Amino acid sequence: MMDRIPILRMGQFLLVTIQVDMHDRLALALQDDLTTKISETGATGVLIDISSLEIVDSFIGRMVANISAMSKILDAQTVIVGMQPAVAITLVELGLSLPGVRTALDVERGMALLQNPRVNMTSYAQAGDEENFDDSDNQN
Amino acid sequence: MNNDLKARIASLLEEQQEMLLSEWAQELQAQGRQQGAISDKDLKQQCKEFLTLFRDAVQGEEGGKGENLRNMLGNLARSRAENGFTPTETATFVFSFKKPLYTVLHKEFSKDSNTLIEVIWGVNQSLDRLGLYTTEVTQSAREEVIRRQQQDMLELSTPVVSLAEGILALPLIGTLDSARTQVVMESLLQTIVTTGSTVAIIDITGVPTVDTLVAQHLLKTVTAARLMGADCIISGIRPQIAQTIVHLGVELGNVITKATLASAFKIALDMQGMKISRVAPVGAMTSKA
Amino acid sequence: MPRLATKKILTTVIIKTETLPVMAEHDVVKARQMVRQWASEIGLSLVDQTKIITAASELARNMVIYGGGGTMEIQSLEQYGRRGVKLVFEDKGPGIADITQALKDGFTTGSGMGLGLGGAKRLSNEFEIESTPGQGTRIMIARWK
Structure with missing residues (x-):
């Protein structure tokens, strides 16, 4: 009766590619399906590719934030990949910065992020303030 | 008539x-x-x-x-x-x-x-x-x-340059207003996509003053880049600007800020798992020969 | 050659108008698609298109959820030599008692994030709202090239 967004399983991860202009019920259905699937499969990561989405409004933004928070409770990391620049600018202007949602440029990088969780960004802020480049290597 | x-x-x-x-x-x-x-x-x-x-x-x-x-x-x-x-x-x-x-x-x-x-x-x-x-x-x-x-002029004044694989820099010069910031933001984000870069350095050495509005614009750019999956570093913050930012009460959150473009570049390299090292100066050798 | 219609410069010229009923959830999708098509026709940049579509999406959804459905009038027009899209959302719902409050981020009477009205305002170049409790709400937004 109602179309659903397919969820692919790739080993430990679940992959969702959103390619249609989503109406709200479809978004809610995805939220249900994903959480069910995570607990069924014991997936450790969820990758949502939104590179074909032309807009993300507050409803879809909320869904993305919810999925991310829910999967965290189910012990899975969520990465949103491929957000278009125009969409990102609009979301920021809308007032939605999705804190706590991890992002990556594309599926490949998102996958790498899930496999190899990166050092927390803020650690970079404190480290390495020396002005000179490290020149100790290649000398011995 | x-x-x-x-x-x-x-x-x-x-x-x-x-x-x-x-x-x-x-x-x-x-x-x-x-x-x-x-x-x-x-x-x-x-x-x-x-x-x-x-x-x-x-x-x-x-x-x-x-x-x-x-x-x-x-x-x-x-x-x-x-x-x-x-x-x-x-x-x-x-x-x-x-x-x-x-x-x-x-x-x-x-x-x-x-x-x-x-x-x-x-x-x-x-x-x-x-x-x-x-x-x-x-x-x-x-x-x-x-x-x-x-x-x-808007287009001319916002060059986005590539510093290394996956690292972009946006050297801003002159006053930032809303119209210009939008162009800056768009061209930076677009270049992030086309080059697949994950780190962008926004250098504000050439920006004379930073008021609340400019600071907000910068923050928006950083946030938008993060939503796309790229990290931004703001560099070239002069002492006066650091003072204004604090006095204005602008919350930079966990945005990485650096005093100079060079130190920002170093962090960017770290993030990419790259480093610059000194080797025997090849150029000097050949010119002597 | 650049158009330099000296008389037209001072007036607003409506290029075209259409009205779309927005009664249910799938109409919100329809409204978005329509705004996209019209906005790209008059040559709005991709970012500006995305902004006005997102604003339209927020307002159309508000209308369906809180206003019991209504209409979206879409207009492409030319003013002071610039082209733009203007959208008017009108419903006969319960209306908004405190508009200032409703425009604040985080305010919601429903289950949303409460970014709808304020967000739509920030995403538009022009924003007008009239509401009478018990009679309905009319919101106009416009985005210029």
């Missing part, structure tokens, strides 16, 4: 064409050197065209609206505006036609002063309108030029 009178003026314009043109040319010469450059040949051509179309308009052809005449003047004004003529100079082109025309009209209607006044008044009104029309067109042509230049 009745149609007979109009026909009379039209035929007069036809008969006296040569005389009118040469008088008009002298009149234009007498106005002195113009700022904008135009060759005598072109000017003659324009005068002739104007005269022909003016006659058509007087005769009431094409419904007496003089649409062709206005178009011709519009094009003339536009091309003159682009060649640096002032609005006055362009309008003078039309106004200087008055004297030769009135001389001719005066000769023709000298016996009937009432008709003369009527004719002169009518002609005067339409020439004034045409003159003002050229001013209007000149003005909007100039505004068009200004708009285009502003646009060009």
